Amino acid sequence: MPARLLRRLAATLLLVVGVSSAAFLVTHLAPGDVVQTTMGFSASQATIARAQHRIGLDRPLLVQWGAWLAGVARLDLGTSALYQRPVGPLVAERALNTALLATVAFLVALMLGIPPAFITATRPRSLAAHLIRVASLVLLSLPPFVGMTSAEDVTGVALLADVLWHLPLPVAALALPLAATFERLQAQALTEALDQPAILAARARGIPEPTIVRRHAWRLALKPVAAVAGLVFGALLSGSFVVEMVTAWPGLGRLTYDALLHRDLELVAGCAAAGALVLSVGLLLADMAIAWSDPRVRVHVASEVRA
Amino acid sequence: MSARRGAAGLLALLMLLAIAAPFVSPQDPSERFPDLPDAPPTPLRLFTAGGQWCGLCFHPQRLVSRLERRFEIDTTAPVPVHLFSRGRLIADSGDPGTPLLLAGTDASGRDVFARLIFGARASLGVAIIAVLGAVALGLTIGGLAGARGGWVDTWLMRLADAIAVLPAIYVVVTLRAALPLVLPVATVFALITLLLAVVGAPWIARGVRAIVSVERTLGHVEAARALGASSTRILLQHLLPATRGFIMRQAALLLPAFVLAEATLSFVGLGLPDTVPSWGTSLQEAANVSAIAAFPWLLAPAGAVFLVTLLVNVALGEHDADRVL
Numbered sequence: 001m002p003a004r005l006l007r008r009l010a011a012t013l014l015l016v017v018g019v020s021s022a023a024f025l026v027t028h029l030a031p032g033d034v035v036q037t038t039m040g041f042s043a044s045q046a047t048i049a050r051a052q053h054r055i056g057l058d059r060p061l062l063v064q065w066g067a068w069l070a071g072v073a074r075l076d077l078g079t080s081a082l083y084q085r086p087v088g089p090l091v092a093e094r095a096l097n098t099a100l101l102a103t104v105a106f107l108v109a110l111m112l113g114i115p116p117a118f119i120t121a122t123r124p125r126s127l128a129a130h131l132i133r134v135a136s137l138v139l140l141s142l143p144p145f146v147g148m149t150s151a152e153d154v155t156g157v158a159l160l161a162d163v164l165w166h167l168p169l170p171v172a173a174l175a176l177p178l179a180a181t182f183e184r185l186q187a188q189a190l191t192e193a194l195d196q197p198a199i200l201a202a203r204a205r206g207i208p209e210p211t212i213v214r215r216h217a218w219r220l221a222l223k224p225v226a227a228v229a230g231l232v233f234g235a236l237l238s239g240s241f242v243v244e245m246v247t248a249w250p251g252l253g254r255l256t257y258d259a260l261l262h263r264d265l266e267l268v269a270g271c272a273a274a275g276a277l278v279l280s281v282g283l284l285l286a287d288m289a290i291a292w293s294d295p296r297v298r299v300h301v302a303s304e305v306r307a
Numbered sequence: 308m309s310a311r312r313g314a315a316g317l318l319a320l321l322m323l324l325a326i327a328a329p330f331v332s333p334q335d336p337s338e339r340f341p342d343l344p345d346a347p348p349t350p351l352r353l354f355t356a357g358g359q360w361c362g363l364c365f366h367p368q369r370l371v372s373r374l375e376r377r378f379e380i381d382t383t384a385p386v387p388v389h390l391f392s393r394g395r396l397i398a399d400s401g402d403p404g405t406p407l408l409l410a411g412t413d414a415s416g417r418d419v420f421a422r423l424i425f426g427a428r429a430s431l432g433v434a435i436i437a438v439l440g441a442v443a444l445g446l447t448i449g450g451l452a453g454a455r456g457g458w459v460d461t462w463l464m465r466l467a468d469a470i471a472v473l474p475a476i477y478v479v480v481t482l483r484a485a486l487p488l489v490l491p492v493a494t495v496f497a498l499i500t501l502l503l504a505v506v507g508a509p510w511i512a513r514g515v516r517a518i519v520s521v522e523r524t525l526g527h528v529e530a531a532r533a534l535g536a537s538s539t540r541i542l543l544q545h546l547l548p549a550t551r552g553f554i555m556r557q558a559a560l561l562l563p564a565f566v567l568a569e570a571t572l573s574f575v576g577l578g579l580p581d582t583v584p585s586w587g588t589s590l591q592e593a594a595n596v597s598a599i600a601a602f603p604w605l606l607a608p609a610g611a612v613f614l615v616t617l618l619v620n621v622a623l624g625e626h627d628a629d630r631v632l
Contacts, residue, residue: 019473023481026481026482027481027484030484030485031487137617137620137621138617140620141563141613142613143612143616144567145570145574145590145609145612237477238476238477241476241480242574245575253477256481257480257484257575260480260484260485272477275474279472283472
């Protein structure tokens with residue numbers, strides 16, 4: 001187990017450093033740099049050259065990358081030339097906003113999506129089940145642009161009331177399609193689980209049906225849902241990008257976008273690192289969820305199971 | 308079953324509408340009606356407001372206050388609508404003062420319906436070509452990995468997994484942002500299509516590889532090998548055909564995802580330029596309107612993205628949970 005854990009940590013580290021380095025290098029290859037994009041047309045050649053020299057943009061690419069890597073090794077992510085602030089706290093602050101959005105959306109999706117699945121799986125021919133299936137199909141197709149109906153500007157996310165006030169639409173845009181995904185997955189898994197011999201045995205022992213569903217079938221049906229949870233994190237990050245752009249939510253997506261457009265190398269790399277880290281944590285949580293839902297997996301951890 | 312057929316049929320109809328856009332749309336997508344900015348849709352009617360039969364007609368609207376975007380419906384002279392005239396399916400009188408606006412206008416007075424129909428060309432065009440590209444790439448990578456096995460398999464699949472696990476929209480946005488922002492339309496079109504194909508390919512490759520590596524061990528493949536068939540022939544004739552069902556499903560799932568991706572890219576200003584009508588560029592303009600709730604017709608492109616996704620999901624039937632992107 002410790003060897004696995006170490007390998008896992010190494011893979012995470014590789015992913016984070018790899019992804020952020022790739023973002024750094026790709027952005028560097030792009031035409032223009034942060035000085036040119038922020039100073040505007042009126043700045044003279046000399047002023048631009050001075051500013052480029054001050055933040056070290058006149059050095060060769062590999063030297064800049066090396067300097068950045070050396071900084072990362074000391075947990076110093078550099079300074080954003082665009083915001084004139086250290087990258088670390090800036091990214092952490094915005095990533096927290098995204099995490100808030102994604103976590104709330106995830107929980108809402110679980111609460112909205114899982115319970116109806118019991119109806120569609122246990123009474124598939126009832127009117128309620130039909131309605132739920134139709135609703136799921138519709139919600140599944142909802143583009144995140146629905147958040148656009150409130151194009152209000154969220155300037156500061158300081159007050160709790162402010163956060164609560166602005167949360168519903170972005171969360172709904174993210175959570176509703178996800179809830180539908182959960183409902184469909186859970187319903188399928190439950191239907192399959194109810195067909196298994198273990199359930200037949202439970203019925204034969206005279207255990208009442210509601211208990212069978214709650215205590216036995218659900219336990220069997222958790223794994224498929226847990227298995228997609230890792231992929232869901234990627235989908236949540238992607239979805240939150242659109243939602244953040246549409247609703248002006250000050251999260252990681254908007255920050256990445258601004259950093260990219262202004263060629264703010266260190267900020268781009270910082271955002272990429274944060275994204276990769278969030279993703280790795282998501283994958284780890286998913287594997288833990290799988291292990292929790294299926295005792296057989298606890299020894300050989302989920303990577304084999306998911307494949 | 309019939310609902311699935313119906314959805315597939317509607318989807319085909321939508322594509323036909325996109326192809327026949329110049330014929331279907333009553334207006335030109337780039338024509339501006341400067342006196343009708345953000346005008347609401349004009350309903351088609353059979354009777355005039357006075358209750359008189361008029362065949363097919365509408366009451367034109369007039370700007371009352373430009374600041375408040377207030378319009379007045381002029382019921383004095385109904386404008387007749389002709390079918391199959393002036394080279395269009397539905398045509399108004401051709402007078403730029405009284406255009407037929409089936410879905411209203413945007414802030415610069417362009418017909419939202421025309422931009423929706425013409426936008427379908429760009430949006431669906433990008434998505435369909437990208438899906439074909441992703442299928443081609445995925446078949447090649449997955450087929451190679453599954454048929455060869457060994458280290459080729461390991462490394463190709465590791466690469467595919469690495470791409471698949473990243474949030475696709477971030478990858479596409481980063482790579483697109485790294486290139487010059489202003490490029491010729493054709494270049495942007497090709498670029499977006501290529502990026503989407505690359506991002507979508509791993510999802511196809513994984514499944515193809517899994518199917519091929521199982522199929523490889525079956526009797527009929529063994530027999531073909533014993534008969535002396537080359538490995539290329541075995542791959543093309545005996546292994547890849549087994550993936551047909553899977554490919555159709557994945558392609559159908561990728562289509563709405565790519566439509567959404569194009570809309571997102573154009574929405575944030577990294578996609579097609581706003582001179583090209585597409586669902587994304589139309590949405591971007593809608594986003595500039597501060598009180599979008601007062602002009603709901605501007606959200607029509609979002610509705611179009613929704614409709615395409617819904618039709619695909621219905622056409623695919625029950626097992627619709629494994630979404631991509």
